[in-house]
Amino acid sequence: SAVISQKPSRDICQRGTSLTIQCQVDSQVTMMFWYRQQPGQSLTLIATANQGSEATYESGFVIDKFPISRPNLTFSTLTVSNMSPEDSSIYLCSVTPTRLEAFFGQGTRLTVV
Amino acid sequence: DQQVKQNSPSLSVQEGRISILNCDYTNSMFDYFLWYKKYPAEGPTFLISISSIKDKNEDGRFTVFLNKSAKHLSLHIVPSQPGDSAVYFCAASAPQGGKLIFGQGTELSVKP
Numbered sequence: 001s002a003v004i005s006q007k008p009s010r011d012i013c014q015r016g017t018s019l020t021i022q023c024q025v026d027s028q029v030t031m032m033f034w035y036r037q038q039p040g041q042s043l044t045l046i047a048t049a050n051q052g053s054e055a056t057y058e059s060g061f062v063i064d065k066f067p068i069s070r071p072n073l074t075f076s077t078l079t080v081s082n083m084s085p086e087d088s089s090i091y092l093c094s095v096t097p098t099r100l101e102a103f104f105g106q107g108t109r110l111t112v113v
Numbered sequence: 114d115q116q117v118k119q120n121s122p123s124l125s126v127q128e129g130r131i132s133i134l135n136c137d138y139t140n141s142m143f144d145y146f147l148w149y150k151k152y153p154a155e156g157p158t159f160l161i162s163i164s165s166i167k168d169k170n171e172d173g174r175f176t177v178f179l180n181k182s183a184k185h186l187s188l189h190i191v192p193s194q195p196g197d198s199a200v201y202f203c204a205a206s207a208p209q210g211g212k213l214i215f216g217q218g219t220e221l222s223v224k225p
Binding site for chain 2: 004006031033041042043044045048058092094096099100101102103104105106107109
């Protein structure tokens with residue numbers, strides 16, 4: 001298994017500002033994933049973060065809005081930029097040590113006012 | 114286009130009985146399927162998974178069944194306990210990249 005530490009666990013932010021979410025894993029992993037869960041919705045993949053290369057974004061998500069860093073094999077950050085109330089969601093990072101298992105951080109509950 | 118569907122938003126079961134949570138998918142390229150439990154204000158907790166080359170995987174009280182011809186999988190929890198009350202998500206993984214596609218979730222309530 002993998003233990004993922006994600007912070008902050010929650011935040012309330014003013015619209016127009018940015019928030020950076022950090023994700024630390026207790027082992028080296030090739031890929032890290034960032035998901036969003038909007039209120040009452042399922043989990044949607046934002047992007048895949050690879051060490052040493054640019055992140056790969058899913059349809060509907062762009063780098064200017066959600067810049068991602070992956071400086072090494074145990075750490076990644078996701079920034080939510082120029083926030084609006086529609087960005088209020090739970091943001092989650094995830095790793096997949098094998099194809100048969102995937103583990104998540106505890107999530108960051110973001111409220112934009 | 115919803116590639117992974119959980120058509121039951123909620124399920125209520127008596128303690129000690131069986132809980133059956135269902136999931137359908139459309140993409141035949143999915144080769145791994147995973148089930149998660151999620152409490153409010155927490156990240157999803159991995160429960161059990163199955164490869165597409167199998168039709169059943171069992172781990173304690175949890176069993177996942179896969180019917181590839183019907184593109185259907187189910188999670189059985191026996192016996193159900195009040196602590197099992199949570200939202201359950203099924204997820205599918207495609208060969209490229211390992212990303213997960215999630216269903217909408219089913220909220221399970223186990224009554225004492």
